[in-house]
Amino acid sequence: MIKKMTISSIQKAKGKTPLVMITAYDALFASLFESSCDMILVGDSLNMSFAGKSDTLSATMEQMLYHTKAVCNGAKNSFIICDMPFGTYTNKSDALMNSIKVFQQTEADCVKIEGGTEKADIVKHLTSNGIAVCGHIGLLPQSVRSEGGYKVKGKTNAECLSLIADARAIEDAGAFCLVIEGVKADVAEEVASSVDIPVIGIGSGANVDGQVLVFSDMLGLFEEFTPKFVKKYVDGAKIVREAVDKYADEVKSKEFPQEIHTY
Known part of the structure; x- marks a missing residue:
């Protein structure tokens, strides 16, 4: 039987063993990924990969709960992360109410929240109430419309300092790890070295504490477009x-x- 990762074992991996994270949205694929991956992310990316939408913003809490239940059924010995969809954590009370739904209705081990310093108080509120949180900084898919597209971060010294501040704020708020997306590799490395929690990269170079990819991208199933950072392991x-x-x-x-x- 596969030994399930825990928050403690994930944190202990920092600087020692790169962590492997992959997305999954159903029991079938989750069961196939379980033996190879440390963590499975039920990402709101399902809104694009499986619902055919142009971005993640219309994913609902009901969708995320449904798919998280399915993934948990298929990978009972995996550490499961549920993405909190857009609009479900705009304030402390909503964030806690919706995160409690995840913990009560699924077997997920934590939730993932997008945002840095501006979301630190919400992350702190969740962790203070028994909700484990994975942070997400850098390129934020849920901010694609407000930012006018998917824009790489860390191109200036000011952005570098801002990302370090974001990572430290999320760590101080009690998050046990964080995802860093679409950040220049040298900056992502600096961010990872600035905090004691694991930093999982996506499109942010190799010198962080692990990697995550959307499974339909890396398996060559999603053909609409392929981001530069994706390696297709099979067509x-x-x-x-x-x-x-x-x-x-x-x-x-x-x-x-x-x-x-x-x-």
Whole structure:
């Protein structure tokens, strides 16, 4: 049986063993990822990968609860993180109410909150009330409209100092780890070295404490676009199409089902 990661073991990995995080949105894929990954993120990225939306903003609390339950069912020995969707943590009371829903209705181990210094008081409120929190700084997908697109961070000294301040504020608020997205690699390395909690990168270089990718990106299943930081480990879309084409051909030619497939 796989030994499940804990907040303590995740924190102890900093500076020693790179942490592996991947997204999942259902029980099937979660079960396939469980043996290889330290943490599974039920990301609001499902709104784009599976709902066909242009961004994550319309993901709902109900969606996230549904998919988190499914992932927890499929990967019972994985450390599961539930993304808090846009609009569900704009103030302390809403953030706590919605996070309690996650903890009461699913087996998730923590929630993830986007934002730095401006969200530190909310993170502190959650951690003070028994909610484990993973932070998220740098490029914030939930801020894509207000920022006019997905913009790489850390290009100036001021941005570097701001990111370090964000990481320290989220750490001081009680978060046990944080994701850093879309940040220049040298700056992300500096941010990671400025805090004692693990910093998990996505599009932020190799010199942080771990990596996370959206599974449909790294498996080549999502074809609409591929971010620069994504490595496709397999052309999943091609493999699936070829398999379905073969199935369709065999049905039409009556090659399938054969006697071995018949009761």
